[in-house]
Amino acid sequence: MKSASTIRPHDPLADALPWLQQPLAQALRHQRSHALLAVGQPGVGQLSFALALARAWLCEADGPRSAQPRREPACGRCASCLLVSARTHPDLLVIAPQAVQEALGWSGDEDDAGDAGEGKGKAKASNEIKVEAVRRVVAFAQQTSSRGGAKVVVLHPAEQMNAISANTLLKTLEEPAGTARFVLSSGAPDRLLPTIRSRCQAIALPTPGADAARAWLQGQGVADAGVLLAAAGGQPLSALELGEQGMDRKTWLALPQQMRAGSTQALAGWPVPRVIDMLQKLAVDALRAASGREAVYFPDAGLPQGGDLVRLSAWASELRAARRHAEHPLNANLQTEALVQRARAALQTA
Ligand SMILES: [Zn+2]
Known part of the structure; x- marks a missing residue:
């Protein structure tokens, strides 16, 4: 259990994953829809990718009111980028199940993903994206932008929407108001409504090669990178999680x-x-x-x-x-x- 303490957890808001840089550049250059669906294995970094895309769309390096969607990754230094890092950007809404938010340490300042009766010490964090959370997306997408640029919704992982949530989202995806853009991520796109899939431009996220994944894991302080990577079926973020659990x-x-x-x-x-x-x-x-x-x-x-x-x-x-x-x-x-x-x-x- 000792080794876990030296492992550096991955922060999807702060750390770029090397194997996702190329797909990110591609997605920014070739985006042709206001809604993208990032598809990849669960441990490959879908949320990091979705947040990097959102951050790039919101980046104000070219000025806050640029009419064109940005085609380059985020600068990391402008006011907007700093607001994203601080999780306080008014034009970014991140929706994830309560269990995911807790795992990321994001549960404190956010509303929960929809439980009306949520209270402190509630037994079990939900894995679902509930309809109340999606109603927040609908309302958010209708508001005008606070900073004059885009408004971006990140929804991760999209397959955790139940049927009511998915149907509620559908109309907003079909006819987005104003400047709203969406990044959905999914490790199981076959579990999404076909109508949701068809509204989104799909981006395939590659699983990195074993050498690249091992090198990254070692950089995070994982001592047994090769074995943990095999244990995680080649998925680096899952391998890191095993290491964090003390494996x-x-x-x-x-x-x-x-x-x-x-x-x-x-x-x-x-x-x-x-x-x-x-x-x-x-x-x-x-x-x-x-x-x-x-x-x-x-x-x-x-x-x-x-x-x-x-x-x-x-x-x-x-x-x-x-x-x-x-x-x-x-x-x-x-x-x-x-x-x-x-x-x-x-x-x-x-
Ligand atoms: Zn920036």
């Missing part, structure tokens, strides 16, 4: 053996969705090992080759089903225990 090489690579032994010790304090996520990765690798292929998530962990393909496939299906119901387990310890015993049975070699 290291030794602990991660010991997990397959512990699951085979039915031990829950290393999983103390893990929320159930995180347990399931890890087990799903183990199931993928056990299936790969059983058919003579290399592990993806647990390299060098020595997964046995003699696994039973039928049994492992059945286990993988069970985990997919469990994942859909994992948000609010009645008893996390009991469920983790059951999941690990199931893993133990599935991972036995003949």
Whole structure:
């Protein structure tokens, strides 16, 4: 757990991600819609990208009332850029589920994403973007710009809008008032309403190559960059998050053996969705090992080759089903225990 303290968390408002600079320049140069949809894997930096785009659109390096949308990245020095950094720009509205805002440390000064009855110490931060939040978007887009330039809405991640939220947004996306522009981000665009997708110009965000991702992680102070990157399926921000949670090489690579032994010790304090996520990765690798292929998530962990393909496939299906119901387990310890015993049975070699 020690190593976590030296890791520098990523600040999506302050730190540029090197692999997103080229797509950002492209998006600024070729934008032809008032609404962009940034699509990429969840750990690739969608929010950073959306905020960088918003910041560029609001940047006043060419003067505050430039009629043309800016085609260059933000200058980082003008009054507008400083207001964005301070999270107080009057013409920028960032909408994210409460759980995301809390993870970013943004929950304090913002209204929540829509719970009318929200109070201090409320049990569970919501993962949804609720209709009240989208109504704020609608009202914001109708106001005139405070600084005379564009008004920008960042909505992340867009697939967390429920059906009512999405339908409420639709009309504003279709007929935006005045100078409003939108950046939606999504790791699962197939979960968006087709009508939302069709109103937006899509921008594909690349997953960086392993070398670039490792170099960036090392720069953030992650000691076991290669292993954590593999553990995160190649997605650097997810790997950083694992590091922040205190995960290291030794602990991660010991997990397959512990699951085979039915031990829950290393999983103390893990929320159930995180347990399931890890087990799903183990199931993928056990299936790969059983058919003579290399592990993806647990390299060098020595997964046995003699696994039973039928049994492992059945286990993988069970985990997919469990994942859909994992948000609010009645008893996390009991469920983790059951999941690990199931893993133990599935991972036995003949
Ligand atoms: Zn600027």
